[in-house]
Amino acid sequence: EDQVTQSPEALRLQEGESSSLNCSYTVSGLRGLFWYRQDPGKGPEFLFTLYSAGEEKEKERLKATLTKKESFLHITAPKPEDSATYLCAVQAAGSYQLTFGKGTKLSVIP
Amino acid sequence: DVKVTQSSRYLVKRTGEKVFLECVQDMDHENMFWYRQDPGLGLRLIYFSYDVKMKEKGDIPEGYSVSREKKERFSLILESASTNQTSMYLCASSPPERVRGAFFGQGTRLTVV
Numbered sequence: 264e265d266q267v268t269q270s271p272e273a274l275r276l277q278e279g280e281s282s283s284l285n286c287s288y289t290v291s292g293l294r295g296l297f298w299y300r301q302d303p304g305k306g307p308e309f310l311f312t313l314y315s316a317g318e319e320k321e322k323e324r325l326k327a328t329l330t331k332k333e334s335f336l337h338i339t340a341p342k343p344e345d346s347a348t349y350l351c352a353v354q355a356a357g358s359y360q361l362t363f364g365k366g367t368k369l370s371v372i373p
Numbered sequence: 374d375v376k377v378t379q380s381s382r383y384l385v386k387r388t389g390e391k392v393f394l395e396c397v398q399d400m401d402h403e404n405m406f407w408y409r410q411d412p413g414l415g416l417r418l419i420y421f422s423y424d425v426k427m428k429e430k431g432d433i434p435e436g437y438s439v440s441r442e443k444k445e446r447f448s449l450i451l452e453s454a455s456t457n458q459t460s461m462y463l464c465a466s467s468p469p470e471r472v473r474g475a476f477f478g479q480g481t482r483l484t485v486v
Contacts, residue, residue, distance in 0.1 A: 297474050306377075306463050306477035307416075350416070359404055359423050360431060361475060365415040 265290045269351050269364035276341055276371050284336040284349055284367045292356030296334050298327050299350040301366070307350055341371045376400070377478040379464050385484045392451040394481050396464030402476075403469045405447035406431075407439065409460040410480075416463065422447055423469070454485045 268287045276282055288296065295314055299307035311320040313329040320327045324345065326337040336349055348368045352361040380395035398405065406421040408431075418431030420439040428439050436458060440448045447466075451458055461482050467475040 295474075299477075304480070304482070306465075306480045309474040309476060312474050352416075359421055359429070360406070360418050363416040365413070 265353060265355050265362040267351055267353055267362055267364035269349075269367050271367060272365070273368045274370070276338075276369070278342060278371055278373050279340050281337070281339045281341070283338070284369070286334040286336070286351030286364055287332060288334070288351075288353045289332075290353045290355045290362070294354040294356045294358065296329055297352045297354070297361065298325075298334070298336055299352065301348045301350055310349075338369070341369075343371045343373050345369065346371045377464055377466055377476050379462075379478040379481050381481050382479060383482050383484075385486060386451075386454050388455060388485055390451075390454045390485075392454050392483070392485075394449040394451075394462055394464075394483070396447045396449070396478055397445050398447075398464075398466040398476070399445065400466065400468075400476075401444065402466035403444070404467045404475075405441065406465040406467075406475060407437075407447065407449045408463045408465065409433070410463055411460050419449065456485050459483060459485045 266289045270285045298310040301307040311327040316331045324339050328335050348366040350366045352363040377398045386392050407419045408416045410416045422428045422441040438450045463480050464478040465475040
């Protein structure tokens with residue numbers, strides 16, 4: 264059974280204080296790993312797809328990396344508008360569906 | 374940009390009612406999904422469809438059914454709504470080829486009273 268565990272559950276950062284969110288996964292053949300951002304009361308917004316170990320993707324202050332067992336979402340010099348819940352999901356080879364972690368709620372304090 | 378539109382943002386229904394949640398996508402995606410999201414439980418897959426008239430059960434299909442008569446539209450049906458189906462419902466779509474991520478609608482907050 265595919266599993267995704269995200270840590271920490273919640274993270275409070277001062278504005279400008281860089282940090283990382285973790286996503287550990289077990290899957291029978293990784294087809295893709297995804298990061299999403301979700302604001303309260305809204306649907307998840309797609310951020311990145313990573314396909315293989317060693318791959319990295321960047322978007323503004325966010326950088327996602329992937330190893331064979333986990334992915335990190337690095338946030339550099341965060342701003343209050345980066346406050347959201349960040350979700351990680353995996354898709355197994357031969358599967359249509361995504362398995363999601365429970366998310367990390369990030370709060371960036373001015 | 375991909376647009377996935379859910380018919381309602383908020384719904385309040387009575388126990389025992391038949392409830393229809395509608396979802397439309399405008400990017401000709403083959404795959405469509407229905408999830409529910411609950412605090413502490415995350416997103417859980419109810420049903421998905423990889424083609425018109427095709428459907429597959431997800432992790433929690435009990436009490437739900439789906440319909441996909443046209444490629445762009447995927448409906449979730451609560452046959453007889455119950456209070457434990459109060460939740461945020463999220464529709465998503467994705468293309469079939471090398472994965473580019475699923476795109477989500479804005480969600481429907483359903484309350485069953």
